[in-house]
Amino acid sequence: MLKIRGLKKSYAENEILKGIDLDVKKGDVITIIGPSGAGKTTLLRNITTLESADSGKIEFENIQGDYSALTRQETKKLRQSIGFVFQNYNLFNNKTALQNVMEGLLTAKRMPKQEARTEALKALERVGLLEYKDQYPVQLSGGQQQRVGIARAIALKPKVIFFDEPTSALDPELVGEVLQVMRSLAHEGTTMVIVTHQMRFAQEISNKIVFMVAGRVVESGTAQAVFENPRAERTRQFLAETLVQY
């Protein structure tokens, strides 16, 4: 469904992404893991056009071409077919939970207000926040804010949703509720690409793991293959370092 080939990005002299390939099929739950500074965030931001990649091919829906030559129309189409969940939630502070979810439906999808409201309420229900619909972001806990962030993404019915460390800004006791929502999305067949340091969770819900170091994909495969039988020495090392914490 989404095919990325040779994605590259440099900041000044530093090449942060050195040619990344990624294939996402419908219903995939792909988790990208790797040490800090590997370029995971940069990868998501470049795939989703939050930043403009230097080069790399993309095939998605009816878009086929190079990132460096995307037309305005294609960029718009791309953005409308993908969702993004941010590490810091990035909710609209002047809007209630419900309004946050409705915003994209009203502006980008040009949905009539009543319909948008119905859709937004459905999305809030899926993340278990129906009774918080009239609260402003500041009145919500971090976990609740992130769930509104997820509702805002799913309400637009994107083809694929990208999550950049959705739980790493949260207090430990709030992580569970967000993971639970993501788990249920996965069970419902939502296509997701996730960056996280929650290894157990990654192993549990992903059908594919991508291990990245220094701007390159070192290893990728099923969760079982990567976690239980890593081929690359670098992967083994990383897993040993991270899993030791459990």
Next chain:
Amino acid sequence: MRNFELIGNFLLQLLPVINITLTVSVSALVLGSFIGLILTLGKIGSSRILRGIVAGYISIVRATPPIIMIFLVYYGLPFITANFFKINIEGWNRIYFVIIALTLLFSAPVAEIMRSAYLSIDKGQYEAGIMVGMNKFQIFYRIILPQATVVALPNYATALINLLKEGSLTFTIGVVDMVAKSQMIVSNNSGGYAWQTYGSLALIYWALSLAIGRVVALSEKAYQKKRQSISI
């Protein structure tokens, strides 16, 4: 008792020309805000040259005493228009020159206020807007501007009260406003009752400033719920 009567009497004589003060202030408020907004866009924009020009403009305007600005515009503007545009504006109503001078003066603090309000808004919301498919204009208008307005409100009120006070220099180029009228009253009384006259004038300015403060306080209150959610 007699003093109260006098002050009441002077108030009645001054109030009919309050419209000059109001016209000047409101016009400069509207025009200055508009120019301030444009300056803000230049200042937060990506063009280095534009940012430099705007910064230069703002520091010059801020370093110009109000009375000098009024004289510069009154004497300088007709010279410029006559020499460079072949337009004669010497016959213009003098109030226009005051409005232009105060507009220039007001635009500088407005630009600063708007810029810092804009910068206080967390830009992650901009990216979130992009990712739900909003365009730049929608994000600015529906997300950034409402929040920046709430942040800017108190400073805006302060700037507006300053503008009102700068307007008391209108008389210097011969417009008969409340200040000029007060001077006439005093000289008609051969210098007598001067403190009562200027006391009435001060009362009017105090009332206007208080009114501005009230209006802002009320709108802040209306925004309170949102304000809580914006001011971190």
